[in-house]
Amino acid sequence: MISALKKRTVRLKIDYLDDWRIIQDRPAFIFTAVSVLTLFILPAFVSDYIIHILTQVVIYSIAVLGQNILIGYTGLISFGQVGFWGVGAYVLAHSLKLGLIPAIFLAGVTAAVVGAIVGVPSLRLKGPYLAIATLGFSVAFFQLVQNTPAISGGRMGLFIERVWGIDSPYELYCLSLSLCILFYLWGYRIVKSNTGRIFVAIRDSEVAAESLGVDVSRYKILSFMISSFFTGVAGGLYAYFIGYLEPTMFNITESILMFSAIVIGGIGSVFGSALGAAFVIVIQQIFVALKEFIPIVFAIAIVLVMIFEQHGLYGRWIKLKLYFMNFPFR
Amino acid sequence: MDYLIAGIQVGFIYALVSLGIVLVYRATRILNFAHPDFATFGIFIAIDILDKYGDKSAWVYILAGGAGAILSACVSFIIYFFIIYEGQKRGVSPLGLTIVTIGIAYFFQSLEIIIWGADPKAVPHFVSGKFSLMGIELTWHFAVIVVVSLTIMFILYLLIMKTRLGIALRAISQNLDASRTLGINVRFVVGFAFFLSSLASGIAGILIAPVYSVDQFFLFDPFLKAFIGAVIGGLDSPPGAIIGSLIVGITESLFGGYVSIKYKTAFIFFIGLIFLGIRPEGIFGKEIKERV
Numbered sequence: 001m002i003s004a005l006k007k008r009t010v011r012l013k014i015d016y017l018d019d020w021r022i023i024q025d026r027p028a029f030i031f032t033a034v035s036v037l038t039l040f041i042l043p044a045f046v047s048d049y050i051i052h053i054l055t056q057v058v059i060y061s062i063a064v065l066g067q068n069i070l071i072g073y074t075g076l077i078s079f080g081q082v083g084f085w086g087v088g089a090y091v092l093a094h095s096l097k098l099g100l101i102p103a104i105f106l107a108g109v110t111a112a113v114v115g116a117i118v119g120v121p122s123l124r125l126k127g128p129y130l131a132i133a134t135l136g137f138s139v140a141f142f143q144l145v146q147n148t149p150a151i152s153g154g155r156m157g158l159f160i161e162r163v164w165g166i167d168s169p170y171e172l173y174c175l176s177l178s179l180c181i182l183f184y185l186w187g188y189r190i191v192k193s194n195t196g197r198i199f200v201a202i203r204d205s206e207v208a209a210e211s212l213g214v215d216v217s218r219y220k221i222l223s224f225m226i227s228s229f230f231t232g233v234a235g236g237l238y239a240y241f242i243g244y245l246e247p248t249m250f251n252i253t254e255s256i257l258m259f260s261a262i263v264i265g266g267i268g269s270v271f272g273s274a275l276g277a278a279f280v281i282v283i284q285q286i287f288v289a290l291k292e293f294i295p296i297v298f299a300i301a302i303v304l305v306m307i308f309e310q311h312g313l314y315g316r317w318i319k320l321k322l323y324f325m326n327f328p329f330r
Numbered sequence: 331m332d333y334l335i336a337g338i339q340v341g342f343i344y345a346l347v348s349l350g351i352v353l354v355y356r357a358t359r360i361l362n363f364a365h366p367d368f369a370t371f372g373i374f375i376a377i378d379i380l381d382k383y384g385d386k387s388a389w390v391y392i393l394a395g396g397a398g399a400i401l402s403a404c405v406s407f408i409i410y411f412f413i414i415y416e417g418q419k420r421g422v423s424p425l426g427l428t429i430v431t432i433g434i435a436y437f438f439q440s441l442e443i444i445i446w447g448a449d450p451k452a453v454p455h456f457v458s459g460k461f462s463l464m465g466i467e468l469t470w471h472f473a474v475i476v477v478v479s480l481t482i483m484f485i486l487y488l489l490i491m492k493t494r495l496g497i498a499l500r501a502i503s504q505n506l507d508a509s510r511t512l513g514i515n516v517r518f519v520v521g522f523a524f525f526l527s528s529l530a531s532g533i534a535g536i537l538i539a540p541v542y543s544v545d546q547f548f549l550f551d552p553f554l555k556a557f558i559g560a561v562i563g564g565l566d567s568p569p570g571a572i573i574g575s576l577i578v579g580i581t582e583s584l585f586g587g588y589v590s591i592k593y594k595t596a597f598i599f600f601i602g603l604i605f606l607g608i609r610p611e612g613i614f615g616k617e618i619k620e621r622v
Contacts, residue, residue: 077425124607127425128361132557133606136599139554147592252550256436263429295440302433306426307417 036181043173051169053285058176059238061277064261065187065270066230072268073191074223075203076122079255080134083118083141084111084228086250088235090151093160093245104179104236111232112225119224123217126206138255146247157246160239176237183230188270190226199223260298264305265312272314279313331466333587334580339472340552341559341579342479346534347549348556348563348571349486350527355565356503357523359424361557364409364431366549367438368528369535372402373544374446376536377453391456399532406528409434410521442546450543475537482530483572489526490568499523551595555582558602564612574613578602 023029043051067081088107095103121133145152152158190196198219201209210216239245257280265276280298287294305312347365354362376398383390413434417427460469490496498519501509510516535549542548555578556571563574578598586594605612 077428121603121606128428129561129606131361131428132554132561133599133603135554136596136603140593140596140599143593143596256432259429259432260436292440292444295436296444299433299435299437299440302436303413303430306422306430306433307413307420310422310426 039177040174043170048169051173053281055169055173055176055241056238057274057278057281058173058180059234059241060258060261060281061274062180062183062237063231063234063258064265064277065183065273066227066234067258068262068265068268068270068273069187069190069199069230070223070227071262072266073196073199073203074220076119076220076223077127077131078134078224078227079131079252079259080118080137081227081231081258082250082252082255083134083138084115084231085235085238085254085258086141086145087111087114087228088232089239089245089250090145090158091232092236092239093158094151096160096240100240104233104240107236108229108233111235112229115224115228115232116221118228119221122220122224135252135255138250138252142247142250142252145250152247153245157244160243160245162240162243172241176241179233179237183233184270184274187230191270195219195222257298260302263312264298264301266314267310267312269311269314272312275313275317333583335466335468335472336587337580337583338576339475339579340538340583341576342475343534343538344552344556344559344575344579345572346479346482346537347531347552348560348575349483349568350531351553351557351560352565352568352571353486353499353523353527353530355560357499357520358414358418358427360414360427360431362431362524362527363428364406364435364438365527365531366535366553367435367442367546368402368406368409369399369531370402370442370544370546370549371405371438372398372400372528372532373535373539373549374398374442375401377451377539377544380453388456395533395536398536399529402532403525403529407521407525410524411517415517415520439546446546448545450545450548452543453539455540471540478533478537482533486526486530486568495519495522554595555579555598558598560612561602562605562612564614567612567614570612570614 023032043054063081063085066084067078070076070078070081088111091107091110092103095106098106118134118137122130125133191199198209198214201212201214202216202219202223206216261276261280262273263276264279265274266272279301283297284294287297309315311318347369350365351362354360354365376394379394379397380390383394414427414430417430422430455471456474460467461473462468490499498509498514499522501512501514502516502519506516531549531553534552538552539548556575559575559578560571561574562577563570563572565571578601581601582594582598585597589597
């Protein structure tokens, strides 16, 4: 037992490629492989209801990851995410004729273009100012959709027909999960690469980053674009998954929900985003009978996390892991 | 002309709310997102008191409104004293504490739904009728709003500029650590700033309640516009906040009247953005300098 523990020594990183590696050693490889396989196979045996929740979690975690790259890594507080989410959803709804995958891609690209435009104020504003400015984008988007029947499909809302072979819940789940894994690998790569380091430098001190030769404006816009691309793809996928759109799905409350997901999951951690998304969705399902109490749970969670554990659920997980890795000592 | 008067009326309300935002921002560098929700909480209490009394004389209104505003101010004080200060003590950044206030706002919104239900409530007008001043038709409601807001602004001015507590507050907004070293009880004094800010916005909410229908989000819209007003005037300066809010109120009302009522909120955000681009520190604010 002790020798088994001793074998698991910490490998020191010797170059940047080591830092890019997601799977550091054999136990981690086994753990990852088993969990990915479980995620793919398990839903074949459980009820449709649970698949429904899982799909929601998976789609949501893509959006939360996008937001985390913007808020957690670049340090730009944005409440405009629900706007990008909505842009993705409506673009997919209107371009589904092209087929599902091109439509999802188009949703992401459109959201990224919108994100680049919304990101422009971030060159002058920071902190709460930027939060309010992006909130303004959310409000404007909501008003635009609500007042334009050509986009929103009028009073009845917009129905989306399922095209292409994917229509059973399990197939849809597999599609979302594959996309989710793809995006998580990509997000991890971005965060660990040169770009990600520049994002963190901008977050920690904009002036210092600029004095070291970083083109701050370019990377801020880039961060907005990446983030809104993720969110747009997730929004498109969500629209296809729900099959029905109406403007009230994109109001400010939704923005706060998405925001609480990253705060609870852990600001500035890739896998924390998935934990946060899972927390938000699962809590909603647990308290489905007591609908009024859901926001209270989130509110208490946000306050506790911010005051006592600023790294969120992911920070807890790391601490737990470290505790068991050097068990007798602490 | 009617639009101008409506704009001034709503501008005074925004001014009261933005004074609260500025007070808290100066003392703590926190943008208090829970600001409208403390006030809304007080207003719901005020409505309950109003419903208890059958005949609605002026005194009942003053009693109910005052009780609601003071209650919301107390709630705000308690929240700072026991939650936000705890975060400050642990070295949470102002941005993190802003997120905490979002959580608190969320908490109060849902608490209000649980206690009072989600249906909007109508509050009867406390004064009615019109009078004319120099040939301009004005409502008594307008007169009450202007007089009450000016009075509150004057009282706040006296409190901040003339009393010991106000001097301590200004010292904290200049340098927190130094004022703590010099023996100012930061926890109590900043709590007092929270108290005053919620008192002002609680009264603003009660004054405007007959115009809107009261639900748990009804002050959120004024809060956003008051924030933009404060940004235009300068987040550091109370007079700037008042003038900025009046600008926002009048612009919004004129735009809503003559151009398009649907997009007036979006337009106000646009104006705020332009101002931020031209002069980020606001009309009356000091220039922002940043160090590494």
